[in-house]
Amino acid sequence: MERQFTKEIESLRLGDGETFHGEGILAVTKALLQAGVSYVGGYQGAPVSHLLDVMVQAKDYLDELGVHVEACTSEASAAAMLGASINYPARGAVTWKSIVGTNVAADALSYLASAGVMGGTLIVLGEDYGEGGVVAQERSHAFALKSLMWLLDPRPNLAAITTMVERGFELSEASNTPVMMELRIRACHVRGSFKSKNNVAPAVSALHKLDGPPKEFIYDRLAHPPATFRQEKLKSDVRLPAARRFIAEHKLNEVFPGTENVGIVVQGGLYNGLMRALRTLGLADEFGASRLPILVLNVVYPLVPEEIIEFSKNKSAVLVLEEGQPEFIEQEIATFLRRADVPGKLHGKDFMHMAGEYNLEAMVRGLSRLVELHAPHLDTSSGAAWMKSVQGTKEKAAAALGALPVRPPTFCVGCPERPVFSAMKLVANDIGRPHVSMDVGCHAFASFEPFSQGNTLLGYGMSLAAAAGVNPMSSKRAVAVMGDGGFWHNGLLSGVASNLMNKGDGVLVIMKNGYASATGTQELLSSPPEDARMIAVGESAAGADRTIEDTLTGLGVKWLRTVNNYDVGAMAKTYREAMTTPEKGLKVIVAEGECQLERQRRLKPQVAKNLADGMRTVRVKYGVDEDTCTGDHSCIRLSGCPTLTVKDNPDPLRRDPVATVIDGCVGCGLCGENAHAAVLCPSFYRAEVIQNPSVWDKLMHRLA
Ligand code: SF4
Numbered sequence: 274m275e276r277q278f279t280k281e282i283e284s285l286r287l288g289d290g291e292t293f294h295g296e297g298i299l300a301v302t303k304a305l306l307q308a309g310v311s312y313v314g315g316y317q318g319a320p321v322s323h324l325l326d327v328m329v330q331a332k333d334y335l336d337e338l339g340v341h342v343e344a345c346t347s348e349a350s351a352a353a354m355l356g357a358s359i360n361y362p363a364r365g366a367v368t369w370k371s372i373v374g375t376n377v378a379a380d381a382l383s384y385l386a387s388a389g390v391m392g393g394t395l396i397v398l399g400e401d402y403g404e405g406g407v408v409a410q411e412r413s414h415a416f417a418l419k420s421l422m423w424l425l426d427p428r429p430n431l432a433a434i435t436t437m438v439e440r441g442f443e444l445s446e447a448s449n450t451p452v453m454m455e456l457r458i459r460a461c462h463v464r465g466s467f468k469s470k471n472n473v474a475p476a477v478s479a480l481h482k483l484d485g486p487p488k489e490f491i492y493d494r495l496a497h498p499p500a501t502f503r504q505e506k507l508k509s510d511v512r513l514p515a516a517r518r519f520i521a522e523h524k525l526n527e528v529f530p531g532t533e534n535v536g537i538v539v540q541g542g543l544y545n546g547l548m549r550a551l552r553t554l555g556l557a558d559e560f561g562a563s564r565l566p567i568l569v570l571n572v573v574y575p576l577v578p579e580e581i582i583e584f585s586k587n588k589s590a591v592l593v594l595e596e597g598q599p600e601f602i603e604q605e606i607a608t609f610l611r612r613a614d615v616p617g618k619l620h621g622k623d624f625m626h627m628a629g630e631y632n633l634e635a636m637v638r639g640l641s642r643l644v645e646l647h648a649p650h651l652d653t654s655s656g657a658a659w660m661k662s663v664q665g666t667k668e669k670a671a672a673a674l675g676a677l678p679v680r681p682p683t684f685c686v687g688c689p690e691r692p693v694f695s696a697m698k699l700v701a702n703d704i705g706r707p708h709v710s711m712d713v714g715c716h717a718f719a720s721f722e723p724f725s726q727g728n729t730l731l732g733y734g735m736s737l738a739a740a741a742g743v744n745p746m747s748s749k750r751a752v753a754v755m756g757d758g759g760f761w762h763n764g765l766l767s768g769v770a771s772n773l774m775n776k777g778d779g780v781l782v783i784m785k786n787g788y789a790s791a792t793g794t795q796e797l798l799s800s801p802p803e804d805a806r807m808i809a810v811g812e813s814a815a816g817a818d819r820t821i822e823d824t825l826t827g828l829g830v831k832w833l834r835t836v837n838n839y840d841v842g843a844m845a846k847t848y849r850e851a852m853t854t855p856e857k858g859l860k861v862i863v864a865e866g867e868c869q870l871e872r873q874r875r876l877k878p879q880v881a882k883n884l885a886d887g888m889r890t891v892r893v894k895y896g897v898d899e900d901t902c903t904g905d906h907s908c909i910r911l912s913g914c915p916t917l918t919v920k921d922n923p924d925p926l927r928r929d930p931v932a933t934v935i936d937g938c939v940g941c942g943l944c945g946e947n948a949h950a951a952v953l954c955p956s957f958y959r960a961e962v963i964q965n966p967s968v969w970d971k972l973m974h975r976l977a
Pocket residue numbers: 683684685687688689690715786790791868869870871
């Protein structure tokens with residue numbers, strides 16, 4: 274596991290009046306327990322991973338409360354888990370990264386939203402949109418609209434976020450509808466505090482079990498025709514008005530009054546950025562008092578028409594700040610205002626860009642236009658000066674730095690996936706480049722230099738399925754690369770089963786590194802068992818489990834090889850065979866090597882203890898003999914390891930920089946393996962750094 278959350282787990286126990294300090298996403302975790310949640314599930318993904326990680330690690334405490342926690346194998350299983358709240362008065366919460374996770378969960382969500390819920394359900398979405406986002410840039414809002422599920426977007430402030438968690442469950446129960454809560458990256462990681470409350474042990478739970486299924490069988494709770502036709506009517510005729518009533522009565526949206534008659538309607542999640550922009554323009558103070566009145570939408574769907582009309586009716590203009598496209602909120606507001614004949618001007622995407630994040634610069638620019646047009650008496654010269662200084666800094670930086678070389682993201686130092694791509698590159702030099710279908714996961718880094726392998730990326734576990742159409746029309750076998758995380762998430766059925774059923778061909782490389790590393794090294798069905806992990810320093814734990822191989826064999830895969838990643842020669846030989854054998858059918862290479870990040874975390878305390886106990890400890894490092902290195906850099910082009918780099922040639926008669934290994938080398942051995950497999954040069958040497966040496970070591974050292 275990426276991190277130990279010992280301190281955070283302690284804060285889950287805080288009671289009435291005590292102060293919780295920490296990150297937004299961890300505050301949500303505490304708020305779920307305060308709301309009396311019966312069960313929690315999810316699939317980890319940034320920026321909401323910590324919610325589930327903490328819950329999983331806090332299992333002992335949750336058992337005391339009777340709260341069931343499930344690390345689901347996909348977002349679809351997490352969404353389906355919410356089915357527990359359809360018939361029973363049990364509150365449930367699940368979490369995942371959106372938009373990708375919401376796509377995966379879409380089927381179950383549609384049925385859940387149709388059937389409706391009795392117990393409150395809250396779906397905590399990591400809205401990975403804008404700068405720093407790593408998935409397709411789409412909004413979760415569309416899902417709320419199409420299924421008529423409610424969408425919260427709380428102000429990034431711990432008190433506001435935790436209140437919305439509680440209110441979210443109540444809203445869900447008052448309208449029998451699942452509620453989603455989107456939290457952007459900044460909201461998840463915003464730090465702050467709030468006054469906590471006692472946790473509530475759920476009324477229905479693992480400690481207080483149900484007698485059995487509902488006494489009265491209610492067909493209408495099944496999302497199945499003809500009930501679905503009635504449910505569709507219920508959504509708009511009963512649940513939507515009930516939700517709007519609850520939102521208005523409990524004032525879930527907030528109005529911050531101002532002195533001007535020009536107003537701003539903002540998605541709750543953008544509120545902190547807006548306040549900074551107003552402060553920059555000299556239109557707000559440090560404590561949040563703004564000259565322009567603001568309506569903060571902590572609930573972005575559904576909107577309450579009366580609230581929008583009331584806020585807008587006496588204003589000469591209103592600006593809607595809604596990040597991303599299309600402008601769902603602005604269009605709905607325009608409809609409300611037009612129907613009510615509200616005379617003021619409505620602005621939104623005409624002042625702000627359509628696609629991408631609303632950062633500070635964008636907000637300052639948009640607000641300046643609003644003020645210029647509708648409140649020209651306001652002095653915003655501080656904003657103009659700030660924009661000028663930002664521009665000046667950018668120009669100075671560009672002049673000072675010149676054209677910087679591109680530095681694409683890459684694997685961690687010593688990553689076991691890098692050697693596989695070295696081997697694939699070597700073979701491609703001989704037989705030509707095949708189509709490579711990539712997947713979500715660390716191996717997607719191989720799409721960048723120096724490997725440049727990866728022609729498509731269609732989602733988690735989808736690489737083999739994405740090669741299904743390419744393979745029959747390619748002269749070379751198409752290659753699909755998938756992590757063990759992607760394999761269990763979706764690849765086994767969408768890819769392998771489909772390929773076998775269709776008697777497909779092609780090559781699948783499964784990176785068996787032991788964990789879902791891209792999301793924080795969470796455990797998988799095939800993670801090495803706990804007792805197999807604490808093995809001798811220097812060994813890999815990834816081979817401690819054969820579940821993937823057994824599953825593939827059971828499913829009918831005939832051509833299956835498991836290869837140690839770091840053995841580049843063996844990997845290249847196996848890969849070449851898979852690409853060229855006349856044998857038809859799917860060829861699977863299980864590339865085995867433990868995630869280096871997890872391995873280093875696992876070994877660090879063990880090594881520290883060994884050193885403290887005075888035990889002999891050996892650390893391996895690689896180096897380059899600068900006298901032998903020719904400076905052609907073919908080793909760098911084959912490895913891409915960040916600790917294998919260049920330095921000035923010490924020979925005054927030679928100008929090409931030589932290769933060198935800098936601090937940080939974890940001694941994975943890839944340099945040497947590559948040099949050997951590609952018959953490069955004899956420049957690499959392997960050195961052992963011995964701490965607490967034995968008498969024999971000392972003697973050998975003296976002799977040497
Ligand atoms: S997290 Fe693990 S698998 Fe991912 S790049 Fe780093 S070492 Fe490789």
